[in-house]
Amino acid sequence: MQEPARADSPETPPPGADEALPAAHAWARRGQALSRLWPTSALLCWLLGWGLLTALQPQGAVLALIGAVLPVAALAWLHERRWRRFMVLGGFVASLLAGPGLALLPAWSWLLPLALLLLMYPRSTWRDAPLFPTPAGALAQAADQIRLPSGARILDAGCGLGAGLRELHRCFPAADLHGIEWSPLLAWLCRLRHPWARVRRGDMWAQSWAPYQVVYLFQRPESMAQAEAKAQSELESGAWLISLDFPLPGTPAILVQPLAGRHSLHVYRF
Ligand SMILES: C[S@@+](CC[C@H](N)C(=O)[O-])C[C@H]1O[C@@H](n2cnc3c(N)ncnc32)[C@H](O)[C@@H]1O
Incomplete structure (x- = not known):
């Protein structure tokens, strides 16, 4: 049986796209480097966030929050997978909410995502595939x-x-x-x-x-x-x-x- 043509064959780039390509490639390379570091990359992002928050405290709480969340959000965005982005940024925001400054959440709330993860992935499925959805139109x-x-x-x-x-x-x-x-x-x-x-x-x-x-x-x-x-x-x-x-x-x-x-x-x- 003949192999059908690739659905994602590259098209001719629009005028002006050439200049954008090196920058896009540089971001893609940074994203790949972060992905190789996963899950250590998440820990590093959170450490950086808390470091910035502490360093910026003398400038006022609002500025410190903005100065910490924005770089973490940018680094989260660099991760290739959407759920990793969500975990990096969501984890940092959760740590802020539960952390000593705000203490809006009880300390044990850190265990909730873990409990959710265990419900989603009971231990015996770890040797099989985790949840990745079939893309729309794939079949x-x-x-x-x-x-x-x-x-x-x-x-x-x-x-x-x-x-x-x-x-x-x-x-x-x-x-x-x-x-x-x-x-x-x-x-x-x-x-x-x-x-x-x-x-x-x-x-x-x-x-x-x-x-x-x-x-x-x-x-x-x-x-x-x-x-x-x-x-x-x-x-x-x-x-x-x-x-x-x-x-x-x-x-x-x-x-x-x-x-x-x-x-x-x-x-x-x-
Ligand atoms: C990559 S996801 C695919 C989900 C779905 N088939 C789709 O295409 O959208 C793999 C799924 O297999 C489940 N799984 C892994 N091992 C299993 C097993 N031994 N019995 C039943 N489900 C299992 C995982 O919990 C996960 O939800």
């Missing part, structure tokens, strides 16, 4: 290649908050959509968001994939050998496996679809 072109009877069963294995289910629903509106998610909080939220799908909390490795005509995965490279063995032993002949970003190590894909933002889709038929 559209590949789904054109897959013909399914009405009511075909599709499983999003590790469905998170349901971004993958939403895309599957868009591509296969007549399918019977199922999701399984290990995190109780994410499974509950996904059920709320997508009442049309049957979402349950459980381990995708323990659940049989045999009843499904399509299994959709967005996991980690390390999980793909296990996924391949499970698909080979459980999927019926003719069933499909779609994996976002990570190929099966020993099965040739019938379609590899490059997508925008360094993503790619790998489609297999068993």
Whole structure:
């Protein structure tokens, strides 16, 4: 099967864009350097913020706050991932609210994000993928290649908050959509968001994939050998496996679809 054209092929830059490029590249390089330092970069940003706050105290509280928050916000913005930006800036603001100056929050409030994180990522999922949503439109072109009877069963294995289910629903509106998610909080939220799908909390490795005509995965490279063995032993002949970003190590894909933002889709038929 022919590989479809890249969706993100670069276009001719508009006039004047050339001068902006070196500056943009310099910022991108700084962002990459910070990303390599993660999570130490977050600690360094918070330390810098508190250092500035202390140093600027003699100038007055408002000036000290502005002088501390703005550089931390700028450094947070340099991080490549949106959730990291949020954690750097949000963590600093939370430390200000709970810190000795304002003390608006009780000291134990620092434990709340940790508790939330543990609810989202119970320890046993740490070896599998954390939550990254399937980008909108990621499955559209590949789904054109897959013909399914009405009511075909599709499983999003590790469905998170349901971004993958939403895309599957868009591509296969007549399918019977199922999701399984290990995190109780994410499974509950996904059920709320997508009442049309049957979402349950459980381990995708323990659940049989045999009843499904399509299994959709967005996991980690390390999980793909296990996924391949499970698909080979459980999927019926003719069933499909779609994996976002990570190929099966020993099965040739019938379609590899490059997508925008360094993503790619790998489609297999068993
Ligand atoms: C990269 S996210 C993908 C979420 C969703 N499929 C999407 O595309 O939007 C991976 C999800 O798999 C879940 N997960 C990891 N290991 C799991 C397991 N053994 N059983 C069920 N879910 C699991 C994680 O909690 C996380 O929500």
